[in-house]
Amino acid sequence: MEWSTWVIIFPILLFSIAVFILLIGPLPRCRGTLLETAYWWLTDDFPVGVKRTALRICGRRVTQCIGRSVGCFVGTAHPFFQALFMVLFGGGLVIFVCFAWPEIPGPYLSNTHHIFIPISIALTLYTYFKCCASDPGRITDANANLAQRMFPYDLVLFNPYPCRTCKFIKPARSKHCSLCRTCIAGMDHHCVWINNCVGHNNIHLFVSFLASMASMLGYGSWLIFNIFRGFRESAQLDDAWYYDYETRQRVKVTWFQSYQMILAEQPFLGALGILMGLIAPALVIFLGYAFYLIACGATANESDKWSDLNAWIEDGGVRWGPVSHANRVFIESSNPNQRIPDRQVVIDEEVSSSPASDAAAAADTPSTMAEVDSPSQLEGTGPAAAEYGQITSLEEVDNLYDHGWSTNLKYTLFWGPALPACPDNTLDKTKRD
Template sequence: MNVLGTAIGLLIALGVMVFILLFGQSPQLRNGIIGKLHTFLTIHGPNTLFSTLKKVLGTKNWKRLAGCWQYCFNSRNPFLQLFFLFITGGSIVLFLKYALPHIPGIYLHSIHLYIIPTQIISLYVAYYIACSSNPGIITEENVQQFLDHYQYDGILYEPKECSTCQFQKPARSKHCSMCKACVGQLDHHCFWINQCVGVNNYRYFFLFLFTLVQFCAYGAYLCIQIYNAFIIEWGLDRAYMRDKATGNTVPLPYYKAMLHILQKDRIIGSIAILASVASFVVFLFCLYQLYLAGRGVTTNEAFKWELVEDSIDRGELWVEVDADADNGNNNSTKTTNRSKKGNNQKKPNTPSKRKIESLDEVENIYDRGFFYNLYDVFSPPQLLVNRSDNHHNINKKKNKNA
């Protein structure tokens, strides 16, 4: 029980730290204790550590350590991919060695002997596709297609040039310092797949998440059913215990039977716990991603909308509106600097500024309805991405131009 309690405590601590790192900069939390902890973990803590190490190690050794830090945390590397393969591969090997001999069993049919290899193959195929597919890298050759497809809303996105790629940034795109490229409709950079999640591989990212959730849930189900069979085989369903409160003899509770088996056979139980936790966490993350996608918002844009809402609350958001359009009874504010091709759109004759009082007054032009938004994610525009493009070619081209 002490080991289990320690493991649960570590998982809770890890979850709290991840929450602080992910949401510590949000307008609602950045001025409170969460924001202060985020600042400590990302700025003050590392700076203090680096300053101390620099004094202790010396300049030469410090530069070597800084180079390793740069490669590990500020550039694309396969560490988390290898860690994922190690965790899943190790769990599969342990399952095949210790759990598979109990299949078929009292509660498990022999058909699972055919489902298990299918599940394993499906997981790694989905992972390979997610890791190798082009996220939607924008190049000089296809940037105009992105500019034509994505309209500037004048709130989150306005025409401006990417200082690194040196071309006009299309709306909904973002330059990724890890991938060293602009990515269309960028959602976030995922370290688990070692690349960005964007317009072209969002569907494959969801495929990987779906596959991982059901893979872990299926593994947990098999382990629990094996434990249920142990209850019958070991006679624990007929066991009794003395109730300390009443002194009466009562049937052994189910959870105590499970804990007894866990003490005797920790491998299968550990796999079940790991698979259950992983399935639950990834399932929640998958639901969150579906929720954002259905709203027509990326993870990157969700944070931008929080900043917009914060600006509205402080009375700092003003937009230009066309005087002719403003005379009508429109429910939503229309900005004048929305365009499909940057600055080519003519300015209104009589522009005026209007203060935004509520987020309801701001229209998300990328939200076209829940189901259409999901359709757009799982069936993105095919002409936007040249499938021959990859990170190697992009970086090679940039180095050549330099």
């Protein structure tokens, strides 16, 4: 292929691979694989290398100014990636209409398949803007008490500890987002592409967006592949030969060589096909992982906590302890209908090889046994409660938020109480949009 073709294809190929790695690399199933290594290189090693290079070339003062500018860019919520998404979406749509649509083989336009194209585009844009404008479940002083009654404290991953920024007791399953600068109920993750958090109130919209986007890209890449196959058949490249001057023999054109020739003639269409063909499977994997977490009664944030807890259990630094007096009093006062667990998880800093402070911050659990009140301070506790039993396997710890895969899917995606911004002291079950 000519260099002008590579100027178009190569950046799209790199961008597609980078998006694939950023979507799939942080998943727990990819730990210890090449994808995780590439993810950490992109997010950690590469920025550090750029900073060191800038120090050598520009000096410390200029590098610090650049670092502060980048910090303002990545440390706050901003619409850059939203604009990038719309540029890619709009550019891809223009290329598809101008180059791909006229070349779609007749059989695909003579049946109902072509109806799927505008429907998938409209559905993708609708779910995308709904995700951008939705309330993920922002917790404020007005609805903090109501949010505390949405989910019970399991005293494993979540204890009633105050948020250091928002200054109120963090509800169970919530997390403070440093980009949105607020606590989010049922926090899953912050998505830069929608410039919004994904939480309990909008997880169903985010799943709908992933599904519509994956189906649109998958169908589009399949159409472009069939267009290229039509070009190959019309040019009779499937039965073409050429003379090799090095071997002085007549050689048949391979499948890869034939598509290289077509790619040189249709670089924009080929770049669009590569972009959609690489991102579509990444979105399918990400969507499958989202459904898996929902069916298990967990979020991406909680999945990381379970993984960390499992690592600390293997280090021998996690034990069962009696419920602290402070936890008992708070749960009884904030949510009288919740059954108080018989015991809670405690991180033992003397046994665990991980820093206890980091463990407590990540898992919302007491960092030392000293933070758990002695059994004599607890009313109605017997000698058995005084014993700290060491946890040897993650199977000994139940997920309080797992009610069965069918109930989890129905509760999260279709029917469940949403956290209102202006509460009326009720959590009525409302059908999802």
